[in-house]
Amino acid sequence: MSVLTIVKYPNPILKKKLKPVNNFDFKLKSIVKDMFETMYTYNGIGLAANQVGIDLSIVVIDISKVEKKTIPLALINPKIIFYSKEKEIAEEGCLSFPGYYDEVQRSKHLEILYYDINGRQQKLQVEGLLSRVLQHEVDHINGINFIQRMSLKKQAKFYILYKLGKYKF
Ligand code: CO
Secondary structure (H helix, E strand, O other): OOOOOOOOOOOHHHHOOOOOOOOOOHHHHHHHHHHHHHHHHOOOOEEEHHHHOOOOOEEEEOOOOOOOOOOOEEEEEEEEEEEOOOEEEEEEOOOOOOOOOEEEEEEOEEEEEEEOOOOOEEEEEEEHHHHHHHHHHHHHHOOOOHHHHOOHHHHHHHHHHHHOOOOOO
């Protein structure tokens, strides 16, 4: 296992729609292990493959530090098939934007389809923090970062501060 280097904003791979995984082999298992190790090393609760420079639709999540009863999840080719109209606002951060936190509005509930590490299709209905983290990570897989989900005012603030050199990721 190895800790991988985190790709930071504005690296172009963060804007890429990632390729689907077709082979559920030992190589995939090894990438997933490395992604978990990297996420834990940097104290993240979610990580998408482009954040470690890999062009494959893979997400790892572990929110058990916050919600004790949950287990770590590896999601291959995840697709959100339902977003609730009911929304919630909360602060988010991102390992590709270290030190930057701001509020993002997300759907409270969602339904997601994905493949597990063994290639079996799974469907989950989630809410709360897991719903938020899944939306954040599936956005990464589709080349969208959390700044793009903020209000226009917050986006403007980010881009101005970034241009002024306040953030060096
Ligand atoms: Co992120």
